[in-house]
Amino acid sequence: MSLLTVGTMAFDSIETPFGKVDKVIGGACTYVSWAASYYSNDVNIVSIVGGDFPNSEFQALQQRGCDTSGIEVVEDKKSFFWAGKYHENMNERDTLVTELNVLAEFDPVLPDSYKQSDYVMLGNLTPEIQQKVIDQMAKRPKLVVLDTMNFWMDVAMDSLLEVIKKVDVLTINDEEARQLSGEYSLVDAAKAIRKMGPDILIIKKGEHGALMFYGDELFYAPALPLALVKDPTGAGDTFAGGLMGYLAKTDDISFENMKRAVIHGSVMASFCVEDFSLNRLKDLSEIDIQERLHQFKSLTHFDI
Amino acid sequence: MSLLTVGTMAFDSIETPFGKVDKVIGGACTYVSWAASYYSNDVNIVSIVGGDFPNSEFQALQQRGCDTSGIEVVEDKKSFFWAGKYHENMNERDTLVTELNVLAEFDPVLPDSYKQSDYVMLGNLTPEIQQKVIDQMAKRPKLVVLDTMNFWMDVAMDSLLEVIKKVDVLTINDEEARQLSGEYSLVDAAKAIRKMGPDILIIKKGEHGALMFYGDELFYAPALPLALVKDPTGAGDTFAGGLMGYLAKTDDISFENMKRAVIHGSVMASFCVEDFSLNRLKDLSEIDIQERLHQFKSLTHFDI
Numbered sequence: 001m002s003l004l005t006v007g008t009m010a011f012d013s014i015e016t017p018f019g020k021v022d023k024v025i026g027g028a029c030t031y032v033s034w035a036a037s038y039y040s041n042d043v044n045i046v047s048i049v050g051g052d053f054p055n056s057e058f059q060a061l062q063q064r065g066c067d068t069s070g071i072e073v074v075e076d077k078k079s080f081f082w083a084g085k086y087h088e089n090m091n092e093r094d095t096l097v098t099e100l101n102v103l104a105e106f107d108p109v110l111p112d113s114y115k116q117s118d119y120v121m122l123g124n125l126t127p128e129i130q131q132k133v134i135d136q137m138a139k140r141p142k143l144v145v146l147d148t149m150n151f152w153m154d155v156a157m158d159s160l161l162e163v164i165k166k167v168d169v170l171t172i173n174d175e176e177a178r179q180l181s182g183e184y185s186l187v188d189a190a191k192a193i194r195k196m197g198p199d200i201l202i203i204k205k206g207e208h209g210a211l212m213f214y215g216d217e218l219f220y221a222p223a224l225p226l227a228l229v230k231d232p233t234g235a236g237d238t239f240a241g242g243l244m245g246y247l248a249k250t251d252d253i254s255f256e257n258m259k260r261a262v263i264h265g266s267v268m269a270s271f272c273v274e275d276f277s278l279n280r281l282k283d284l285s286e287i288d289i290q291e292r293l294h295q296f297k298s299l300t301h302f303d304i
Numbered sequence: 305m306s307l308l309t310v311g312t313m314a315f316d317s318i319e320t321p322f323g324k325v326d327k328v329i330g331g332a333c334t335y336v337s338w339a340a341s342y343y344s345n346d347v348n349i350v351s352i353v354g355g356d357f358p359n360s361e362f363q364a365l366q367q368r369g370c371d372t373s374g375i376e377v378v379e380d381k382k383s384f385f386w387a388g389k390y391h392e393n394m395n396e397r398d399t400l401v402t403e404l405n406v407l408a409e410f411d412p413v414l415p416d417s418y419k420q421s422d423y424v425m426l427g428n429l430t431p432e433i434q435q436k437v438i439d440q441m442a443k444r445p446k447l448v449v450l451d452t453m454n455f456w457m458d459v460a461m462d463s464l465l466e467v468i469k470k471v472d473v474l475t476i477n478d479e480e481a482r483q484l485s486g487e488y489s490l491v492d493a494a495k496a497i498r499k500m501g502p503d504i505l506i507i508k509k510g511e512h513g514a515l516m517f518y519g520d521e522l523f524y525a526p527a528l529p530l531a532l533v534k535d536p537t538g539a540g541d542t543f544a545g546g547l548m549g550y551l552a553k554t555d556d557i558s559f560e561n562m563k564r565a566v567i568h569g570s571v572m573a574s575f576c577v578e579d580f581s582l583n584r585l586k587d588l589s590e591i592d593i594q595e596r597l598h599q600f601k602s603l604t605h606f607d608i
Contacts (some may be wrong), residue, residue, distance in 0.1 A: 017488070088488075184321070184392070187531040208512035211529060212325040220603050225515060227491040259606040293608060299524050300604035302563040304597060 001142070003248040004114055005032045006046040006133050007123020007237070008103060009053060009071065010220060014081035014276060016090065017047070018230040024277035025057055026125035027080065029148070031067050031234040034281045035241025035268040036121075040248040041065025043148065046133065048106045060282070070111050074102045078193035090232055091206060110136045114266040121145045121244045122167070123237065127152055127159040134166050143253050145169040146198075146238060149174050165197040168253075171240060173204050202243075204236050204263065212262050214255045219294045221262045224270045224295055231276045235269045236279065242268030305446070307552040308418055309336045310350040310437050311427020311541070312407060313357060313375065317387035318580060319465045320394065322534040328581035332427035332451070333382065335538040337370050338585045339545025339572040340425075342550040342593060346367025350437065352410045353377035358393050364586070366492045368461055374415050377491045378406045394536055395510060414440045422555070424448045426471070427541065431463040447557050449473040450502075451544060454480050469501040472557075475544060477508050477602050490515065506547075506566065512585040518559045527598055528574045533542050534594055535580045538574045544584065546572030 002170035012026030029047045036043050043066040051073065058068045079246040106129060108221055115138035124147045134144065146167040153162045153176065164170060170193060181192035190201045190213035203211040207229075209222035243265035250257055270292060274280045311333030313421055319327045332581035333351045341348050347370040355377065362372045387401035389583035410433060426434040428451045438448065450471040456464045457480065460517055468474060474497060493519035494505045507515040511533075513526035547569035574596060578584045 092487075131465040184394075185531050185533065186529050204511065208509065208523075209526065218529065218603060219606070220529075221606075222513065222515075222526055222604070225490050225522065225524075227489050229489065256607070260608070263606055263608075297606075297608055299522060300526070301602075302523070302525075302567055303560070304564070304567075304601055 001040070001117040001248045001251045002042040002044060002116070003036055003040050003119045003121065003244050004044045004046065004110075004117035004133075004141070004144035005029055005036065005121040005123065005241070005244070006108060006130070007032060007121075007125060009047040009049050009057075010080040010082060011052075012081075012233060012277070013097070014231055014233055015085040016231050017086065017088055019276065021276045023081070026082065026277060028234075028237040030278065031272065031281070032066075032121055032123060032241035032244065033061055034247030034267075034278055035068055035238045036248065037061070037064035037273070038268070038284060039242070039245030039264070039272050042248065043067065043072060044111075044117055045247070046070040046108050046110060046114065048072040048074065048102045048108075049132055050077040050079040051100045067113070067164075070108075070114055072109075074105070077102045084233070084294050087231065090229060092113045096235060097166050099101050108133055108136075118142045119248045121240055122146045123240075127156050127163045131159065131163045131166075134163065142251070143247060145171060145244060147171045147239065148176070148223070153179050153181070161196060168203060169194060169200040170198040171202045171204060171236070173206070177201065178201050200258070204239065206232065206235070210239065210262055210266060213260065214258055217255050219255075219259045219262060221259075221266045222300060223266060224292070224299060226274065229273045232273050233276075234278070235272050238272035239265035239269040242266070248270050263293065267296060278302055305344070305422040305424065305552045305555045306346040306348060306420070307340055307344050307444070307548050308348045308350065308421035308422045309333055309340065309427065309435050309545070309548070310412060310434070311336060311424040311425075312384050312430060313351040313353050313361075314384040314386060315356075316385075316537060316581070317401070318390075318535055318537055320390040320535050321392055323495060323580065325383070325580045330386065330538060331547060332538075333587070334361075334542040334582065335541035335576065336425055336427060336545035336548065337365055338368075338567075338582055339542045339576070340549030340552065341365070341370055342370035342569040342572070342588060343546070343549030345448075346375060346552065347371065347549070348415075348421055350412050350418065352376040352378065354381040354406045356385040357383045368599045371417070374412075374418055376413075378409070381406045386389060387448035388537070390536065395531060412437055422446045423552045425544055425550055426450045427544075428453050431460050431467045433454075434565070435467045435470075437465065437549040438467065446555070447472050447551060449475060449544065449548060451475045451540070452480070454483055457483050466501060471502050473506060474502040475508060475540070476508070479509050482506065484538075504562070508543065510536065510539070512606075514543065514566055514570060516562065518562055521559050523559075523563045524564060525563075525600070526569045526604060528569060528596070528603060530578065533557045533577045537580075538582070539576050542576035543573040546570070567597065567600050571600060
């Protein structure tokens with residue numbers, strides 16, 4: 001099945017306790033696409049970059065079966081740039097620089113061939129842009145997943161609530177779930193958010209894993225404790241990429257299969273954080289993925 | 305098998321966003337004993353209280369098969385008292401009052417009948433007191449578990465390291481594991497702590513569950529997301545009580561059974577937080593426990 005992914009492609013400068021990198025490739029859509037490409041060779045990318053974004057990145061994605069014709073290149077402008085520094089505990093970070101550049105004029109236009117996509121991943125962007133993508137679809141996709149953040153709850157709650165009505169899955173972190181719902185208990189928050197539209201809520205808890213509320217069902221995928229976590233940037237997007245890639249591959253949105261999809265998302269995220277940028281994600285073998293999948297299985301498995 | 309549990313019995317005054325209670329029954333040993341009593345009727349308690357501690361509490365424990373002859377009652381003094389207030393997020397709390405009272409003179413003397421106990425739970429106390437208990441055992445217990453906290457790392461690291469050498473399992477939280485080992489990664493922290501003595505490290509992560517490093521094996525038991533969390537006080541001790549009660553009942557310290565023990569600890573802790581003091585813990589049925597056990601199983605179960 002085809003997967004449509006919409007979001008940023010960007011340059012990042014990042015400092016963590018384990019090192020520092022300058023103007024490396026980043027962006028939600030980049031992480032989503034790379035992770036998804038291990039499962040699906042029918043990934044349609046919608047994004048915007050400046051003339052400074054290397055062509056080799058498009059070629060690498062094309063070689064993995066991604067369609068990059070929906071990426072707008074504004075030759076005389078610069079790509080979105082973000083710089084951040086992580087605290088010692090890696091759970092918190094300070095944003096040092098945000099240069100929107102081309103992102104300020106992002107008005108996504110879907111190529112016709114994208115409009116029939118079966119699965120849609122709306123990366124963290126203004127709710128208005130996310131809405132515009134949904135409006136351009138020629139048919140109701142099988143599953144629409146929306147990622148957002150507290151910033152849009154602060155400055156654009158009304159339009160966020162509008163677009164949330166139209167999606168099947170919302171991915172946010174625990175604090176954002178509390179902010180959006182006004183409920184402290186995540187169980188109550190999930191109930192409230194379900195009434196806003198999405199049947200499924202996936203709460204991303206970083207190093208503590210991910211929690212999925214699927215109707216009245218509940219699933220908890222812990223993160224794998226790793227010896228080496230170099231850089232958490234992109235982990236949430238990589239999670240979404242693994243999840244959506246697996247769904248596009250298996251075309252099954254039952255609870256049982258969504259659980260597997262959450263695990264595959266967690267598997268991909270566990271690779272992402274082991275190195276800066278997409279370094280680790282660009283170099284995975286099927287054996288790497290299968291081995292880690294079995295580590296996730298044994299991590300929580302017990303017999304009563 | 306018999307279980308020896310050593311720790312505080314106390315009065316607590318607690319305020320959380322969900323209510324306020326004054327001078328209710330608390331203390332690590334109380335929580336451990338109640339939780340363990342659902343699995344074992346051979347629980348030997350060592351603690352100290354003042355003349356103000358109600359006799360009815362001893363009787364209630366005796367009715368559940370606990371031996372309270374190792375509890376020293378200092379008639380003319382007051383019991384240990386702690387008052388605290390939880391923040392809105394319930395993960396942090398401020399201590400408002402700590403009155404050691406009888407605890408300042410705690411010098412545990414084990415009744416002879418306790419000295420053959422098979423399983424030993426050393427609750428959070430000064431490392432010197434924990435050491436004194438170990439020294440009084442007539443034989444090497446099958447498993448000694450030690451709970452401690454950052455305070456003892458700050459003020460008594462040397463004696464803490466001495467007693468840690470002699471135990472099989474250490475239970476601490478993630479920040480404490482990092483402080484004790486000097487390693488940020490929990491995987492590296494577990495390796496370093498294993499070299500200090502304990503073969504098994506259980507990292508308590510509160511609402512994020514518990515992580516067990518057992519030799520080279522790893523197990524993650526998430527906490528059950530609950531609609532109602534009224535008061536987290538005693539959750540860690542209740543976890544330890546469920547764990548140790550289950551081990552004393554099954555007398556099997558293999559990795560597979562330790563995983564089940566961690567789950568039973570999590571089950572008991574999930575009840576503890578649903579009400580103040582021991583209110584919920586004093587009133588559980590076998591059906592309650594079995595139902596929740598199955599909720600834990602389905603929470604993380606997936607097929608690859």
